[in-house]
Amino acid sequence: MNRIIAYIRRKLSVRVSLWVVFFAAIIFNVALGFLFYQAREAVRQEAINRATQILDKTSLRAGSILNRVEVASRMTKWLVERHIEMADSMFVYSRGMLQNNPDFYNCSIAFEPYYFKNKGRYFSAYTKHTGDSIRTIQGGNDYYQYFYSDWYLMPQLLNKPCWTEPYVDYDVPTNTSEMVTSYCQTLNDKQGQMIGVINTSLSITWLSQTILSVKPYPNSYSIMIGRGGTYFVHPDTAKITRQTIFTQALESLQVGDNTPAVQADTALTALGYAMTHGEEGVRQMELNGEECLVFYKPLGQTGCSMAIVCPESDIFAGFDRLSHTIMTIVTVGLLLMLYFFIRIITRELKPLRRLAKEAETIASGQFNTTLPDFQRIDEIGQLSQSFGYMQQSLVKYIDELKNTTAQKASIERDLQVASSIQMGMLPEKFPTRKDRDDVQLYAALTPAKAVGGDLFDFYFRDEKLFFCIGDVSGKGVPASLFMAVTRSTFRTVSTHESMPDRIVTIMNKTIADMNKNHMFVTLFVGVLDLPTGRLRYCNAGHDAPLLVGAGIGELSCDANIPVGFMPKWKYSLQEAQIFTGTTIFLFTDGLTEAMNANKAQFQMDRVRDIAFQSLTEQQQDPRLLIGRMTEAVHQFVGDAEQSDDLTMMAIQYIKQKSDLKMRKSIVLPSNLKEVPRLNAFVEEVCASVEFDEETTAQIKVAVEEAVVNVIKYAYTPGQHDQSVTIEAASNTLRLKFTIIDSGKPFDPTVYSVADTTLSAKERRIGGLGIHLMRQNMDSINYERIDQLNVLTLRKKFHRITPNNEITSSRNNRQTENSIKKRQ
Amino acid sequence: MKTTIQEQDNNIVAFLEGSLDTAAAAETEKTMSPLNDVADKDIIIDCTALEYISSAGLRIFLGILQNAQEKGRHVYIRGINDKVRAIFTITGFSNIFEFM
Numbered sequence: 070m071n072r073i074i075a076y077i078r079r080k081l082s083v084r085v086s087l088w089v090v091f092f093a094a095i096i097f098n099v100a101l102g103f104l105f106y107q108a109r110e111a112v113r114q115e116a117i118n119r120a121t122q123i124l125d126k127t128s129l130r131a132g133s134i135l136n137r138v139e140v141a142s143r144m145t146k147w148l149v150e151r152h153i154e155m156a157d158s159m160f161v162y163s164r165g166m167l168q169n170n171p172d173f174y175n176c177s178i179a180f181e182p183y184y185f186k187n188k189g190r191y192f193s194a195y196t197k198h199t200g201d202s203i204r205t206i207q208g209g210n211d212y213y214q215y216f217y218s219d220w221y222l223m224p225q226l227l228n229k230p231c232w233t234e235p236y237v238d239y240d241v242p243t244n245t246s247e248m249v250t251s252y253c254q255t256l257n258d259k260q261g262q263m264i265g266v267i268n269t270s271l272s273i274t275w276l277s278q279t280i281l282s283v284k285p286y287p288n289s290y291s292i293m294i295g296r297g298g299t300y301f302v303h304p305d306t307a308k309i310t311r312q313t314i315f316t317q318a319l320e321s322l323q324v325g326d327n328t329p330a331v332q333a334d335t336a337l338t339a340l341g342y343a344m345t346h347g348e349e350g351v352r353q354m355e356l357n358g359e360e361c362l363v364f365y366k367p368l369g370q371t372g373c374s375m376a377i378v379c380p381e382s383d384i385f386a387g388f389d390r391l392s393h394t395i396m397t398i399v400t401v402g403l404l405l406m407l408y409f410f411i412r413i414i415t416r417e418l419k420p421l422r423r424l425a426k427e428a429e430t431i432a433s434g435q436f437n438t439t440l441p442d443f444q445r446i447d448e449i450g451q452l453s454q455s456f457g458y459m460q461q462s463l464v465k466y467i468d469e470l471k472n473t474t475a476q477k478a479s480i481e482r483d484l485q486v487a488s489s490i491q492m493g494m495l496p497e498k499f500p501t502r503k504d505r506d507d508v509q510l511y512a513a514l515t516p517a518k519a520v521g522g523d524l525f526d527f528y529f530r531d532e533k534l535f536f537c538i539g540d541v542s543g544k545g546v547p548a549s550l551f552m553a554v555t556r557s558t559f560r561t562v563s564t565h566e567s568m569p570d571r572i573v574t575i576m577n578k579t580i581a582d583m584n585k586n587h588m589f590v591t592l593f594v595g596v597l598d599l600p601t602g603r604l605r606y607c608n609a610g611h612d613a614p615l616l617v618g619a620g621i622g623e624l625s626c627d628a629n630i631p632v633g634f635m636p637k638w639k640y641s642l643q644e645a646q647i648f649t650g651t652t653i654f655l656f657t658d659g660l661t662e663a664m665n666a667n668k669a670q671f672q673m674d675r676v677r678d679i680a681f682q683s684l685t686e687q688q689q690d691p692r693l694l695i696g697r698m699t700e701a702v703h704q705f706v707g708d709a710e711q712s713d714d715l716t717m718m719a720i721q722y723i724k725q726k727s728d729l730k731m732r733k734s735i736v737l738p739s740n741l742k743e744v745p746r747l748n749a750f751v752e753e754v755c756a757s758v759e760f761d762e763e764t765t766a767q768i769k770v771a772v773e774e775a776v777v778n779v780i781k782y783a784y785t786p787g788q789h790d791q792s793v794t795i796e797a798a799s800n801t802l803r804l805k806f807t808i809i810d811s812g813k814p815f816d817p818t819v820y821s822v823a824d825t826t827l828s829a830k831e832r833r834i835g836g837l838g839i840h841l842m843r844q845n846m847d848s849i850n851y852e853r854i855d856q857l858n859v860l861t862l863r864k865k866f867h868r869i870t871p872n873n874e875i876t877s878s879r880n881n882r883q884t885e886n887s888i889k890k891r892q
Numbered sequence: 893m894k895t896t897i898q899e900q901d902n903n904i905v906a907f908l909e910g911s912l913d914t915a916a917a918a919e920t921e922k923t924m925s926p927l928n929d930v931a932d933k934d935i936i937i938d939c940t941a942l943e944y945i946s947s948a949g950l951r952i953f954l955g956i957l958q959n960a961q962e963k964g965r966h967v968y969i970r971g972i973n974d975k976v977r978a979i980f981t982i983t984g985f986s987n988i989f990e991f992m
Binding site: 741742743744745748762763766767769770773774777823824825826827828829830832837838840841844845 | 911913914915916918944945946947948950951954957958961974975978979982983984987988989
């Protein structure tokens with residue numbers, strides 16, 4: 070069953086055909102049903118008419134027979150009463166009766182006992198057909214005392230002529246018996262005294278045959294009942310005279326049969342009453358399990374009633390045959406219709422199947438399949454055409470898609486490379502405690518996309534840490550390009566400028582001049598002077614950094630605009646003192662605005678909380694702090710997509726002041742002639758800290774170059790009334806010279822160093838001094854403090870390290886250089 | 893600071909003695925200026941007695957060298973001590989001068 074349903078669902082042709090045939094069948098059924106109903110009613114009416122006619126005719130015929138008996142009987146009665154004295158003539162009359170009416174069964178003219186004195190007790194002139202002849206005898210004897218018979222007594226009792234109930238007439242001579250009914254009437258003498266009875270019988274068998282020969286339908290039959298409902302005529306001869314029409318009902322009542330039988334018999338009983346009351350009509354009822362129409366009518370004055378029983382199967386036999394034929398034709402027609410519909414629709418839909426197959430082929434990737442041309446202009450033709458267009462479009466789109474995908478892949482490859490280049494730009498190596506004893510630093514940048522617009526940078530120049538953090542407006546490739554520009558500009562500018570405000574101002578001008586797309590970058594640039602912990606900074610619209618030290622505080626920041634759109638903006642410089650142990654925590658808004666799945670932001674409060682926790686647990690080391698912060702952000706954000714680039718940088722100042730061992734100073738006028746005095750001072754200092762001759766020479770050159778620079782450039786040449794203070798101080802680690810002057814701001818460290826690889830011809834005169842300072846000392850550092858130029862030169866003592874390695878000044882310098890190169 | 897210029901074996905030899913610091917540089921430059929006029933001889937700078945040199949002194953050396961090279965002559969440095977050689981090395985002057 071399921072398979073059939075599946076098949077129907079799969080086959081459009083079958084489905085459509087089934088629907089069509091289904092509706093056709095409904096229409097046929099309704100039309101034919103109506104037709105059949107009407108026709109059946111017509112047939113029934115016709116049957117009723119016909120049966121009624123036949124019944125009338127039959128009843129007329131039966132009535133006429135009975136009537137003839139009555140007439141003949143009356144005639145004979147008259148004759149007998151007229152000639153009552155002649156006893157033997159009774160035989161003649163009796164015989165004459167049968168001679169004139171050959172269809173009568175017998176006739177007897179019976180008299181009271183001893184009426185004819187000479188005839189004795191019994192006298193009955195009895196005539197009966199015997200074969201083809203007529204036999205007349207005297208019927209009464211001791212064995213047949215006729216005057217006790219029903220037929221003899223009934224007319225006397227009723228005092229009128231009457232028909233007897235059927236009875237068996239036994240004929241002694243021929244030893245035959247016959248079921249008969251008799252018409253009896255009394256004979257009276259002239260005084261009206263009853264003298265005998267004349268009895269004329271009809272054979273019930275004969276009467277039955279006469280009535281039963283009436284057959285409007287092959288299986289119909291007639292019945293006749295007497296006054297009491299006794300069957301006179303019935304196809305079942307066993308019932309005649311022995312049963313009444315009520316017998317069956319009574320029997321079934323006694324047996325207590327089931328309801329349908331009782332109902333049927335109730336109908337039969339009702340029929341019986343109607344017939345015995347001499348009514349006329351038609352009834353539809355069930356007889357012997359068969360629906361029948363029963364037509365009934367009384368037979369003249371006899372008190373009998375006859376009925377014709379017509380089984381409906383007979384009445385409607387022709388009609389049923391016809392309707393069966395029609396139904397068969399319709400059914401066969403519908404089946405044929407179904408078959409042809411399926412065939413036709415299947416044929417019509419064949420192109421669709423073909424298209425479906427082609428579609429599969431196309432779907433499997435073979436786009437150049439040739440589509441069949443069905444040469445049709447109907448819907449299927451249109452579909453085929455559309456399909457063709459679709460195929461062409463598909464081929465086109467797939468080609469485009471391939472190109473696009475290839476382009477995308479190439480862009481993605483480029484992006485990957487760009488990402489690694491961008492990450493490569495950022496400092497990767499952070500100083501460890503082994504590298505530096507004055508500052509610890511760590512930073513982390515996580516772009517939201519392959520490339521990002523956040524940046525951070527740091528490097529050491531002399532005794533200063535230059536650092537910056539920034540956030541370019543927007544994200545992705547444009548931001549990353551802008552970031553790269555910003556970062557390289559920072560590097561370029563900060564090489565020659567030590568003041569953050571100057572750095573940012575120059576960067577702003579440079580970037581704004583080439584910024585056609587109105588992008589901008591918020592930037593924080595700081596320069597931490599490592600010997601003193603003095604922080605100079607300039608904030609260009611960036612989030613204010615947190616200071617995690619004695620407590621949590623924000624570094625106060627001036628309201629400067631971001632870098633990139635107002636080339637003439639003058640950025641302000643700010644200063645702060647960073648104490649040993651304090652961590653400067655810098656970040657981009659990717660931290661405070663990190664969003665979780667509910668679009669809630671991380672917020673500054675959380676940043677402060679984490680920083681405070683770190684502080685209370687003495688974990689404000691840059692790596693630990695950033696680690697904690699990163700973990701907190703990840704926990705907060707959960708599975709949500711990173712919304713913005715996230716950058717954090719932490720700088721902890723850890724310089725411990727060493728005990729001063731020696732301090733000397735000299736104040737010289739700003740005159741180059743004082744150089745020998747200076748050199749003598751330096752020699753004396755070097756000797757006091759036990760530097761060897763070679764190192765002393767190096768220091769001497771460096772300090773001389775520094776002082777000469779001051780005299781030449783910070784002061785107006787030729788004016789010798791200014792002074793230069795040279796302080797020398799040493800702790801356990803190093804010797805420090807501090808050169809202080811009150812001249813105009815002059816930072817020798819920003820001047821480019823002479824290229825020592827050039828040939829003699831190409832070399833410029835100049836730049837050697839700063840080069841010698843840098844080369845001969847471990848560090849030089851410039852600060853402008855309180856209108857004074859402060860230049861510091863440091864030289865470490867050669868000493869034995871805990872690792873038993875000799876850390877020479879040269880080695881240190883190489884480390885420094887290599888850091889620069891990495892940056 | 894004392895500077896002496898002599899002709900020796902068809903070369904001009906300049907003898908430097910003492911500390912050639914910034915203070916002494918101006919005078920030394922003046923003393924050595926005749927070297928710039930020499931066109932047909934190589935120059936030898938004798939540093940045996942030179943104890944110290946700063947960038948100002950190096951500039952004088954560079955000036956003499958550039959001048960001589962324009963004329964296709966050589967400048968040789970002789971008898972340089974370790975301390976002064978260290979300065980020459982740091983500044984890359986050791987690459988451009990010829991040492992005897």
